[in-house]
Amino acid sequence: DTGVSQDPRHKITKRGQNVTFRCDPISEHNRLYWYRQTLGQGPEFLTYFQNEAQLEKSRLLSDRFSAERPKGSFSTLEIQRTEQGDSAMYLCASSLTDGLQIQYFGAGTRLSVL
């Protein structure tokens, strides 16, 4: 399978703990996106990278959130001092920078903060 993969698929943590998620994009895709999705809502944009450069961050991305894409390949999203409101599905997508810019999504990481 050469699609976008995310790890782990599920994460349960206690409030105040730090968590880190990983995303492996489609290999030739130079753009990588993170979205967050809460129950009953559509995905909300968090941030995106072109190669290793983080080009945009949403106001939803508080200072407890940090994302990296150190070598322009996989990316990590870290949440520090988790809160119950962080419970959500975290989705990763990747795309080329061609005219279509179709974003291909992974299956997501579901975070539950107890």
Next chain:
Amino acid sequence: DAKTTQPPSMDCAEGRAANLPCNHSTISGNEYVYWYRQIHSQGPQYIIHGLKNNETNEMASLIITEDRKSSTLILPHATLRDTAVYYCIDFTYNFNKFYFGSGTKLNVKP
């Protein structure tokens, strides 16, 4: 920040055509109409996109009105596997991100 409006849910009989409407009241001239769907517990899946002309691919057809204020996604022969939430999105290449609304939950029934 979603700019499109869709009905929250629709039903369709298996084997019949499913017609999903979307209003694009604020769409601008350089914005494309994209459709994605999300099957339960999966990430969104690209279906089709268009600018002005009607489009068809192996998954669906997209009808865009002349004023571009509304579009319709057509699944010609819906199956139970098409049960999902369908999102229409106005996308500008300059902005590089999708604004998803709440979508339409399509229930395909036997």
